[in-house]
Amino acid sequence: MEYFNLNDGYRIPKIGFGTYKLNGSDGVFAIQNALKNGYRLLDSAVNYENEGCVGRAIKNSSITREDIFVSSKLPGRNHEYQKAVNQIKESLYCLGLDYLDLYLIHWPNPQEDKYVQAWQALVDAQKWGLIKSIGVSNFEVQHIEKIYQATNVMPAVNQIELHPYCSNKQIREFDEKNNIITEAWSPLQRGGEIFKEPIIINLAKKYKKSPAQIILRWETQLHVIPIPKASSSAHQLANLDIFDFKLSQSEIDEITNFDKPNGRRLDPNKHEEF
Secondary structure, three states: OOEEEOOOOOEEEOOOEEOOOOOHHHHHHHHHHHHHOOOOEEEOOHHHOOHHHHHHHHHHOOOOHHHOEEEEEEOHHHOOHHHHHHHHHHHHHHHOOOOEEEEEEOOOOOOOOOHHHHHHHHHHHHHOOOEEEEEEEOOOHHHHHHHHHHHOOOOOEEEEEOEOOEOOHHHHHHHHHOOOEEEEEOOOHHHOHHHHOHHHHHHHHHHOOOHHHHHHHHHHHOOEEEOOOOOOHHHHHHHHOOOOOOOOHHHHHHHHOOOOOOOOOOOOOOOOOO
16 A cells, blocks of 8 residues: 655555445445455545444454544534534544544535534544544635634645546645645546546556546546545455556646536535535
8 A cells, every 4th residue: 555644744545445325234344345455544424324334344354453544524514613522522432443543524514604613623633632634525725724724724634526527626736735635535436427538448458457447546646545435345456456557647637638617516615514
């Protein structure tokens, strides 16, 4: 596994394992398998309703806790300061862990405008040792600037929708300038039409890789951490097998140029989740 360095002194794997919709015993099995197959970053959220499932997979695994990077996310309904503090503790209880490696605010919910309170709760929880690294998810530039002005603490991570039809250049550049690591949810555009693009197909043939592997490698070479989800062992292993080749800069640019004006499914300035 390769790693990026975070702005707080910790490090994070360059690829993660998404757990959205992995629940119950089947979810535990898939996550255990992911750990066995080499994943070290597990991405969960309160709203995925599977923190218990993730915790059980970690407990069942033979891998030491220190070698697993566990991430979860705060839901919008708990943005008020004390509710956020309580939810962080509840996440730890559900996971059966003493600390989280990373905790994110899931969405800014700007109409509610309580995300600064939520960020202060994460800052304090980090000081108390409940969380090692703190970050945000789906935050635009103005949202990050607002929490930084209020607390003088920059996020270590910003997880955003990112795939070839939505490369989110402005946010990526802001994150990089401010030493924030960008993570990608929906990194494969849910296996949609991007796999059929002739450029992707030709690159897959050139490097003897799958279209998914080409896209995941593109993301890591943009200094972005993709968080693909895969239930089958074969897909899990394939998604990890991306560090034995490199795309050229012109090939990276070709994929980035797939950007579409309507490529983003959810607008964080309007979309809210509770």
